Amino acid sequence: MSPRVLKNPHPIIQTQIKNNDLIQKKQLQIAMGASKLFIKKGYQQTSIREISKTVGLSIGNLYDYIRKKEDILYLVFDVFHSIWVNYLKEEGVFEIEDPLDQLETALRKMLDLVNRHREMILLMYTESKLLPKNFLKMILDKESGLVSCFENILKKGVEKGIFKIDDPFLVANIIVYLLSIEPLRGWNLRKHYKIEEINQKIIKFIKHCLIQT
Numbered sequence: 001m002s003p004r005v006l007k008n009p010h011p012i013i014q015t016q017i018k019n020n021d022l023i024q025k026k027q028l029q030i031a032m033g034a035s036k037l038f039i040k041k042g043y044q045q046t047s048i049r050e051i052s053k054t055v056g057l058s059i060g061n062l063y064d065y066i067r068k069k070e071d072i073l074y075l076v077f078d079v080f081h082s083i084w085v086n087y088l089k090e091e092g093v094f095e096i097e098d099p100l101d102q103l104e105t106a107l108r109k110m111l112d113l114v115n116r117h118r119e120m121i122l123l124m125y126t127e128s129k130l131l132p133k134n135f136l137k138m139i140l141d142k143e144s145g146l147v148s149c150f151e152n153i154l155k156k157g158v159e160k161g162i163f164k165i166d167d168p169f170l171v172a173n174i175i176v177y178l179l180s181i182e183p184l185r186g187w188n189l190r191k192h193y194k195i196e197e198i199n200q201k202i203i204k205f206i207k208h209c210l211i212q213t
Contacts, residue, residue, distance in 0.1 A: 015065050026065045030055050031075040039119045043073055043127045073127065074135040080120050081142040087113055088149055099157030100211070104203060106153060110179050111199040118183040125184065147172045154210070163210040171210070178202055 017023050033055035037046045048069055052059045066072055088094065091109050096102035114121060128136060151172035157163035165171050182189060182198050189198050 017064050027075050031079045034072045035076045039123050043130055070132055077139045081139055085142050085145045099162050103153050107203045114179055115195055121180050121183040147176050150175050
């Protein structure tokens with residue numbers, strides 16, 4: 001899945017350019033190029049000069065679309081968090097009526113997405129502490145949106161007597177965390193299982209914890 005163009009220029013990132021379409025295009029270009037460098041070298045070890053060269057913009061032109069290096073880290077996080085949050089809707093998961101089928105489909109879709117972007121997951125976990133507080137809050141709000149998606153699925157399952165849980169919000173948070181278990185613990189898990197086996201075991205574990213007996 002390719003990242004979508006940013007829907008709106010970010011008001012908290014002041015730019016020298018007034019053309020909104022151009023801002024969106026260039027900010028996406030900056031985010032995608034910088035993400036490769038951050039994954040390879042880490043945020044702090046990557047220089048503005050390297051980012052400029054990778055994204056094909058002069059340093060002066062780069063600063064037409066950002067104010068400081070921290071803005072670039074935020075753009076990277078924002079692009080990829082937007083993918084996670086929008087993916088279930090784009091894949092038609094919310095149109096599935098049966099809660100159990102809907103949950104299993106959502107888990108499979110998200111695990112597949114996580115596997116394809118595992119390096120980005122690791123980057124988010126290791127470098128999020130470097131975001132300014134106002135940027136971090138905005139990113140965490142987007143992640144809360146993903147939690148809400150799973151919470152709604154769980155609530156529907158509880159109402160229909162399918163899931164045996166009394167706190168859908170807590171369980172939804174646990175599920176979202178488990179989606180990242182392979183990138184975070186894959187160094188150990190992959191000694192024993194293939195990635196598809198890990199995905200199947202995660203889904204089986206979650207369903208076992210939820211389904212009425």
